[in-house]
Amino acid sequence: MGITFLEEMVSEDASDEDIMTAMQENELIVRMPPIKKYKIKAKVKSIKKASLRIVEPEEIDEERISLV
């Protein structure tokens, strides 16, 4: 409904405000096809539960903290 509504509004030369309101209420999504598409055969080697990978934060610069 949203897209039709918006296109009608454009053709009727609606105000910017009306169009922006309509866009916010009915978000317009354009479905773009991929550039190319093909199939491959894949062999599933294993199915296992993922293990946690923790990323440690950068070292805290004590000098900078004391300045703040």
Added chain:
Amino acid sequence: MKSAYPWYDVIDNDENLMQGDFIYECPIIIPPPNINLDEIDVDIELYNVIIMSQSCDLVNKKIDLILVCPVWLLDEFSVKNNFYKSPKGKEALRRGDSPGYHLLNKSDIDAFHTDYLVVDFHNVYGVHFDLLENIARKQEKRIRLLPPYREHLSQAFARFFMRVGLPSDIPPFK
């Protein structure tokens, strides 16, 4: 009107991956609905993409999967939708009134001539670091979006992601 800051740079393929790098014909693996220990058919779709992950995460290899979003020429994009074909639709993109899309400038620098580009935030893909790095190495050169436009792209993505739909309880002031 010429911009005060250049939008793009052409970089060599041996440089580290960074936010704002363009990767052409990036293969996106579409997982099948069911996965068993067997041979399966997998769809591969190719997209031109831009890297959305933060550069600091990439340089320090803190992530295994890099977030990318598809990029389209504005002309291709507007062919698919009449609203964006109209000057009002293009103006909405330029002003950032379409939160799911982000407009990038055209370019006439050597080795990178392009019309306006649209980044699609609705479709975000995770591509393995090693795969993306290999693809980038195979491209002789690549294009990089430069600051402050790179930060603007990142902010627009954040704005799209954090948006909240609210009821319009307060009527508009006329």
